[in-house]
Amino acid sequence: MIGGDLEVRAQHSRVPPVDHPYVLAPYRRDGDDAVTRAFVAHHPLHIEIGFGRPHYLLDLARNLPDAHVLGFEIKREWVRAASERAQRDGLGNVRVIEGDARPHLERLVPEGSVDGIHVLFPDPWWKKRHHKRRVFTSDFTALIASRLVPETGMLVVKTDVPAYVDQVIDEATAAGLELRGEGSVDELLASLPRSHREKKCADLGVPFHMLRFHRMMPS
Ligand SMILES: C[S@@+](CC[C@H](N)C(=O)[O-])C[C@H]1O[C@@H](n2cnc3c(N)ncnc32)[C@H](O)[C@@H]1O
DSSP states (O other), rough: SSSSOOOHHHSSSSSOOOOOOOEEEETTSSSHHHHHHHHHTSSSSEEESSSSHHHHHHHHHOOTTTEEEEEEOOHHHHHHHHHHHHHHOTTEEEEEEEHHHHOOOOOOOOTBBBSSEESSSSSOOOOOGGGGSSSSHHHHHHHHHHHHHHTTOEEEEEOOOHHHHHHHHHHHHHEEEEEEEESTTSSHHHHHHHOOHHHHHHHHTTTOEEEEEEEEEOO
């Protein structure tokens, strides 16, 4: 799932890549880096990593019509669903990229430029030997922090895995992020959309955590 040559992976999949105007494909060698860079040059800019069923992504775009909303997702079926539904719902401010968010965020998104990075219910990768696959490694958390607009830019994380909460807080703090909001008592967090997994947790009565971090001003 992670790593490898994205163009080769895309070509070898049995399901053809999604050819849709809302899908960006910066991994292509003929590339549309320029299109992706132009899309992320807009402000406000919000990015969701691992959107899965695209409830949160599309509701965020609906709630923030002046913002550009970029989603990353490894699974092609959700990339297709997001692009088709965004177009059907007239959400011209959405674009999606198939693949691992990490290399793209580093290569294509300028430092200090993102108003919100949203990571909802990241895969927990329970086994210790798989922990390195978690999104919140120290390297990737540092990369996320570097892409946020200082002070106002926020990282939003939701998870129903208690052990992951501590890890996220530790990694975020080490990356220079400050925890400024937690749970539904936080007005900003309460005003954000609900992801598919979040709705499922609510239906089943499974408790989950919501965290809002901000990048501290460089001193
Ligand atoms: C547990 S699901 C949560 C989906 C959705 N955010 C929600 O709350 O319903 C995690 C999703 O993240 C995607 N994913 C995992 N690692 C990723 C990465 N490095 N870049 C992009 N997507 C990723 C997976 O394919 C999966 O759809």
